[in-house]
Amino acid sequence: MKIGFIGTGVMGSRMVKRLLNQGNNVYVYTRTKEKARPLQEVGAGYLESIPELARECDVICTCLSMPADVIEVYSGSKGILEHARHGTICVDFTTVGPETSKLIFEQTTKGGISYLDAPVSGGPEGVENGTLTIMVGGEEHVFERVLPILKVIGGTIEFLGPAGSGSIAKLINQYLVAVHSLAASEAMVAGAAYGLDSEQLLNLLKVSYGDSKILRRHMEEYVLDRQFEPGGAVKYVHKDVRLANQLFEEAGMGEFTGQLAQQAFQQAEEKGLKDLDMSAVILPLENACDVVVMKKAKSKH
Known part of the structure; x- marks a missing residue:
């Protein structure tokens, strides 16, 4: 074959x-x-x-x-x-x-x-x-x-x-990816804005009900190390959540959290971040709050 x-x-x-x-x-x-x-x-x-x-x-x-x-x-x-x-x-x-x-x-x-x-x-x-x-x-x-x-x-x-069923399921998954990405970013930026150590906060969330695969992925693999080489780029998640939101509207929903996620990813694209990893959706939030979510520098002593 x-x-x-x-x-x-x-x-x-x-x-x-x-x-x-x-x-x-x-x-x-x-x-x-x-x-x-x-x-x-x-x-x-x-x-x-x-x-x-x-x-x-x-x-x-x-x-x-x-x-x-x-x-x-x-x-x-x-x-x-x-x-x-x-x-x-x-x-x-x-x-x-x-x-x-x-x-x-x-x-x-x-x-x-x-x-x-x-x-x-x-x-x-x-x-x-x-x-x-x-x-x-x-x-x-x-x-x-x-x-x-x-x-x-x-x-x-x-x-x-039937045809289209796989695409529907994937868009529902991507809806959650986008929403979780925004929620995780907002939470970590808020913690930093109030002076919490980002690594310590993440470790607490990981053993609490606020844990998620997206939280771990974004923070551990990208944000804390400040490297945003894409696994899945901002532009693709923006495209996916836009398509997913159309499904949710057609299902009969008026207002839903995916609309905020779409706005956040659109804003990230407009700020020149479209080719960075999806976790870069955090960057405009950091800029707005004048904080950086990152690992604390290790003391030499």
């Missing part, structure tokens, strides 16, 4: 490597061939265009940035759907709105191609450890066929229902 892969960024490149390590035959396409070289060096094949990859591969995986990227890669005269063989299975790992997933699903079924929306959670380390959470929507018999591939990168893999 030939697996094609489009979208070899932070997550996608790691997925390709893990698939290769498990003995799979993987081909990649990137807009600039140079970016594919590290993957070629570990065994990936390179194909010159999306049409060529679509014609050659039995399963096509995509892991892209934005909903518009998904539509562009799948649709149009140079897209996957125009050139994939009858019976090809497409698996999209991108976080998009359910409308995008349903649109691509409807287009694929007309051409005898199968499509699953299968967004993931767990970050780069989740790919490397094969422990990603994968949330899948589409047709269950198609899911069963690609499950062995998903098991290479995922630890928790759930089939949730």
Whole structure:
């Protein structure tokens, strides 16, 4: 079985490597061939265009940035759907709105191609450890066929229902990521503003009901050390919470905390932080309160 892969960024490149390590035959396409070289060096094949990859591969995986990227890669005269063989299975790992997933699903079924929306959670380390959470929507018999591939990168893999179901579940997860990110940032900045030691406060919260995975991730891996090299960038969380908020509005809610989170991530983007890690949403809050959440300098005595 030939697996094609489009979208070899932070997550996608790691997925390709893990698939290769498990003995799979993987081909990649990137807009600039140079970016594919590290993957070629570990065994990936390179194909010159999306049409060529679509014609050659039995399963096509995509892991892209934005909903518009998904539509562009799948649709149009140079897209996957125009050139994939009858019976090809497409698996999209991108976080998009359910409308995008349903649109691509409807287009694929007309051409005898199968499509699953299968967004993931767990970050780069989740790919490397094969422990990603994968949330899948589409047709269950198609899911069963690609499950062995998903098991290479995922630890928790759930089939949730019709097309768009995986995207809905992922957006709910991202809603919580955004809200928890803002809440954790506000709490730690408030503590610093009142003179509390940030490390001491964090250690107390970690053994209290205020603990959360996001609190630990952001503070321990990024904020306290003042390094914001992205695992998941501000711009992507902003996109995700915006899409999630649309879902919540459609569910019938008027006011909800995700709206504040969206404002906070939008503000962070506007302040030039879009390419930093999502934990950088704390920086405008620190600036407003004139504090810095960081480790206390160690005494030499």
